[in-house]
Amino acid sequence: MHRREFIKRSGTALGAGLLGTLVHGCAVKDRGGASRWRGFKYAMCNESMQPLPWEKQCEIVAAAGYTGIEIAPFSLVKESVHELSPAKRKEMLRVMKSAGLSCAGLHWLLAPPPAGLHITTPDAAVRKKTLAYLGALIDFCADLEGDVMIFGSPKQRGTQGISVEQARKNLADGFRAVSHHAQRRGVKILLEHLGSRQTDVVNTLAEAKAVMDAVNHPAIRMMFDFHNTPDETDPFDVLIRRFLPCIYHVHVQEMDGKYLGTGNAVNDFVKGFQVLKDLRFDRWVSLEVFDFSPGGKVIAEESMKVLKQIEAKLS
Numbered sequence: 133m134h135r136r137e138f139i140k141r142s143g144t145a146l147g148a149g150l151l152g153t154l155v156h157g158c159a160v161k162d163r164g165g166a167s168r169w170r171g172f173k174y175a176m177c178n179e180s181m182q183p184l185p186w187e188k189q190c191e192i193v194a195a196a197g198y199t200g201i202e203i204a205p206f207s208l209v210k211e212s213v214h215e216l217s218p219a220k221r222k223e224m225l226r227v228m229k230s231a232g233l234s235c236a237g238l239h240w241l242l243a244p245p246p247a248g249l250h251i252t253t254p255d256a257a258v259r260k261k262t263l264a265y266l267g268a269l270i271d272f273c274a275d276l277e278g279d280v281m282i283f284g285s286p287k288q289r290g291t292q293g294i295s296v297e298q299a300r301k302n303l304a305d306g307f308r309a310v311s312h313h314a315q316r317r318g319v320k321i322l323l324e325h326l327g328s329r330q331t332d333v334v335n336t337l338a339e340a341k342a343v344m345d346a347v348n349h350p351a352i353r354m355m356f357d358f359h360n361t362p363d364e365t366d367p368f369d370v371l372i373r374r375f376l377p378c379i380y381h382v383h384v385q386e387m388d389g390k391y392l393g394t395g396n397a398v399n400d401f402v403k404g405f406q407v408l409k410d411l412r413f414d415r416w417v418s419l420e421v422f423d424f425s426p427g428g429k430v431i432a433e434e435s436m437k438v439l440k441q442i443e444a445k446l447s
Contacts, residue, residue: 158378169412172405172417172439173200173415173417174199174417175199175200175416175418175419176196176201176202176419176432176435177201177204177239177420178202179204180428181428182424186224186227187231190231191231192432193428193432195432196436198233198419198436200234200236200416200418202236202237202420203235203276204238204239205238205240205272206240206244212245212265235273235276235278236280236381236416236418237279237381237418238272238281239281239420240284241269242262242265243285243287246265249288251263251266251288252289252294252300254298266306266321269281270313270314270321274319278319279319280322280415281321282383286326289331291332291333300333300343300346303323303334304346307321308347311347311352312349312351319351320380323343323344323352324355324357325356325357325361327361327362328363329362336364337354337356337364337374341378353380354378354379354380355382355383356371356372356375356376356379357382358382358383358384358387358401359387367404369404372404372407372411376408382418383418384397384419384420385397385421386421389423391423391434392439393437398441398442401442405442405446406447419431419435
């Protein structure tokens with residue numbers, strides 16, 4: 133059998149035993165096999181709890197059954213992460229660990245504050261300022277023992293009057309510029325595919341991978357978000373199976389951005405989760421919602437119920 137056809141047909145083997153194999157340009161690591169896979173690791177993003185103290189945020193997330201908390205840096209600061217001193221970061225880490233949580237990484241990296249950041253703009257001075265702040269975020273992430281940073285930030289990566297091709301080049305150049313620092317701190321920057329209603333730069337997983345390949349550095353990878361697939365033509369399970377070797381993080385919410393249980397994710401996401409299980413995905417599956425009105429406690433608890441209902445449907 134042709135090697136590529138073998139990989140296509142052997143999802144479980146791909147997750148369990150093909151150490152070092154390259155699939156779609158990404159290394160497939162040994163995930164330990166079925167006997168060592170410990171199930172999904174669930175995290176929750178913190179921005180829906182922004183008004184609450186950090187300790188209370190961690191308490192809500194842990195009480196609902198998550199083991200990780202994903203952090204939107206803008207939600208914790210008045211001006212920038214520079215105001216979070218080493219002592220403050222150590223205290224945040226202590227509180228997080230005391231609640232039984234790990235840092236599942238950062239997201240909304242360039243959302244203000246600080247204002248005025250943009251990575252693809254033709255303005256070289258703005259790009260330089262943006263890359264300097266990305267460097268500061270890498271340090272913040274590492275100080276909290278996180279190892280991924282989700283690069284979505286749709287308003288900070290649009291074309292701004294230049295071609296899509298030039299914007300992608302600027303994006304790749306920017307990632308390349310911070311990649312060595314990220315690697316030194318043990319952090320990967322994960323490019324997020326976003327629908328064309330949000331941005332005109334990187335709308336599909338294939339486009340995200342093209343940027344990743346152009347950078348060609350192990351600290352630059354990608355992630356998968358169920359919600360951000362309106363420009364895709366294949367179903368969730370096909371996309372996940374195709375790109376999982378390059379995927380280091382998964383975001384989940386209802387397709388309208390609300391918390392799980394308000395839509396049909398409990399049925400529609402089952403095949404996608406089945407592939408994640410079959411291929412022994414051992415990184416974070418993180419809840420990120422855009423409607424905060426129900427409050428963090430309701431969002432956390434109701435979404436966890438649905439995640440468990442999805443799991444119950446898996447073979």
